[in-house]
Amino acid sequence: MNNLLFGLLTGSMLAVATSGFALLRNTERFLHIAHGQFMALGALLAVALGETFGLPVGIALAVLITSAVAVACGKLLFDPVKHRGANVLLFTSVGLAFVVYAAMIALFGTDLRVFTVELGAARPIGPFDVAPGEIVILLVAVVVIGGLWLLLGRTGIGRDIRAVASNRELAQIRGVAINRVSMTVWAVAGALAAIAGIMTAVLSSVSTESGWGYILLVLAAAVLGGTGNILGVIAAALVLGIVMDMSSLVIDTAYRPIVAFGILIGVLLIRPQGLFSFQSRKEAAA
Amino acid sequence: MISIEFLVTIATLAFVFAMAAQLLNLEAAWGGMWDLGIAGLIGVGAYSYVLLTSSPDAAVPGAGLSWPLGMLGAGLITAAVAALIGWPALRLRGEYFLITTFAFAEILRQIIIIRRDITGGTFGLTSIVKPFESQFTIDGYPYVRLGLTVLLTVIVWMVCSRIATSSYGASLRAARDNEPLAMAMGKRINVLRLSTYATVGLMCGLFVGPAYSWILGALVPSVFSSHLTFTLWAGLVIGGLGSRFGPIVGALLLTGASELVRLVHVPDQFADLHAAAHPALVGVLLIAVLRWRPDGLLTESGTFARLRRRHSRPDTARATPVSTPTVPRIAHEPSA
Secondary structure (H helix, E strand, O other), rough: OHHHHHHHHHHHHHHHHHHHHHEEEEHHHOOOOHHHHHHHHHHHHHHHHHHOOHHHHHHHHEEEEEEHHHHHHHHHHHHHHHHHOOOHHHHHHHHHHHHHHHHHHHHHHOOOOOOOOOOOOOOOEOOOOOOHHHHHHHHHHHHHHHHHHHHHHHHHHHHHHEEEEEEEHHHOOOOOOOHHHHHHHHHHHHHHHHHHHHHHHOOOOEEOOHHHHHHHOOOOOOOOOOOOOHHHHHHHHHHHHHHHHHHHHHHHHHHHHHHHHHHHHHHHHHHOOOOOOOOOHHHHHO | OHHHHHHHHHHHHHHHHHHHHHHHHHHHHHHHOOOHHHHHHHHHHHHHHHHHHOOOOOOOOOOOOHHHHHHHHHHHHHHHHHHHHHHHHOOOOOHHHHHHEEEHHHHHHHHEEEEEEEEHHHEEEEOOOOOOHHHHOOHHHHHHHHHHHHHHHHHHHHHHHHHOHHHHHHHHHHHHHHHHHHHHHOOOOHHHHHHHHHHHOOOHHHHHHHHHHHHHHEEHHHHOHHHHHHHHHHHHHOOOOOOOOHHHHHHHHHHHHHHHHOOOOOOOHHHHHHHHHHHHHHHHHHHHHHHHOOOOOOEEEEEEEEHHHHHOOOOHHHHHHHHHHHHHHHHHHHHH
C-alpha cells in the first residue's frame, strides 16, 4: 500500500508541474520544452537560497525568482516570434532549455543537491506508513492546485485566461488585454514549475541534469490528460504517478519510466484526444 | 596547444552530425514528420553495429562479424525498428507525433540501460571494431577515419538529393503542404511516410550509428539522450530547414563552434563556467537564428528554385535566350 502513497506523491508533484505546462500550451499555443529546466532551476535556487536565508524564505524567493525569469523570457524571447507559429516557439523553447541548463551549470555546478530537511519519522495511518513531511507536501499540492482553480474560475484575470485559451482572436476583438494575460500565464507557469521542482527535490534530490527527465514526464501527463482542461491534466498526472509506482510491485522498478511512456503511447493510439477530454482534438484527428 | 589530431577528431564528429542532420532534414523538413526521437534510432544503429562486430569472447559477447556486414546488419535492424515505431506513431499528427517519437527514444535508451547483460548497461561497450584500423598507425588512423566519415556524408547527401529531386520527394513535400490534395492526386500518404521513416532508420543504422561509434571510445546510453536530438535539431534549424546543403552547413558550424570552445584553457575555479559554454552556445544560436533568420542560413525555396531552373523544360530554356537580345537593344536606343 505504500506504493500507492508514493504514487500519490509523484502524481501530485506531476499535477502541479503539468498544470503550468498545460496553461502555457492552451494560451500561448506551443509545447514549452524548457518547463523541465525551470523546475530544476526553482529547486536548485531553493536549495542554494535556503542555505543562506533559511528554508521558508529561500523557497519563497526561489519561486518568485523563477516566476520573474519566466515572465522575462516570455516577454523578451517568445513574444517577438509569436506570429511565426507553434514550431518556431517550440524550438525557441528548446533553445531556452539549453540556455537555462547552461546557466544552472555555471551557477550551481553539476553535483547532486539535497534539501537539509527531515520528513520526520513515518507512522502508520490506516494502511499507510506516512511521514509528516509527506502530508505537508500533499497539502501544498492541494493548496496550489486549489489556488489555481480559484484563480481560473473566480477572478477576472482567470476569466480572461480562459477566454484567450478557447479563442484567442475573439478574445482580442472583445477587448481582453492579451499582454496582461500572457504575462500572468508566464508568471503562474514559472511559479508552478518552481513549486513542483522543489517538491521533487524535497522527496529525493535535484541536479542540473534533472530537467531533461522532468519534461518527459510532464509531456506524458499533459498528453494523457488532454491539455484542454486542468482537471483532466490533474487526474492524468495522478493516474500516471500511481500506475508508475504501483507497477514496481509487478515488475522491476527499473521499468518505471517505460511503463509511463508505454501508457502514453497506448493512450495516444486509442484516444488521441486524451483520457479525460471529451472535445475532439482537431489537430490530432489526422 | 591545439593539436592537429584534436581538430581532426572535431571535424569527424561534425561530419557525423552533418549526416544525421541531413536525415532529420529528409523526414522533418521534406516529410513534415517532426521527429524528436532520432537519437534513439542512432543509438539502435550504433549498438547493433558494435554488438554485431565485437568478438564473441568480449566482456559483452558480440556476433563477431566483419565491419561491412556489421554496418549492413545494423542498417536492417534499425530500419525494422523505425518501421515498428513509425507504424503506430505515424497515425498521429503534428505535436503528438513529436511527443510519441520522444517517448520511444526514451524507452529505447531505458531498455539499453536495463538490459545490461546484452548492452553493457551504463558501463557501456568498449570493444569497437573500426574499419582499416590495423592497417594504419595510431597517429595516422584519425585521418583515415575522417576520410571515411566524409565519404559516408557524401553518400548520404547523394541519397537525400536523389530523393529530393525525384517525384517521390515531390510527393512527400506535397503531402506535407496539402495532405487532402495529395491524397486526391492518388498518393498513398501513409505508405510514403512510413517508407521515408524506415529509410531514415536504414541510413541511421547503416551510416550514422557506426560512424558515431568509431569516434566514441565507449558506447554508453547517456550519449543517446534527448541532448543529441536537440543538438541535431539546432544544427538543422541554424543551417536551414528543407535546404539540401543547410543541414551540413548548420551541423558543421554548430559542432565546430561549440567544440572549439572546449579548447580554451581556463583555470580550475572557472571549470563550471567552461562546461556551461557548450549548451549556452547551442541555445543562444538556436534562439538568435529563429528570431532573426527563421528560415536558417540556407532556405528550402533557394534549394528548389535552383533545382527548378536546372530541370526546367528545354523549350522554356531556349525561349529565354531568344528574348534576351531584344532587351538590351530597346534599352540602348534612347541613349543612342
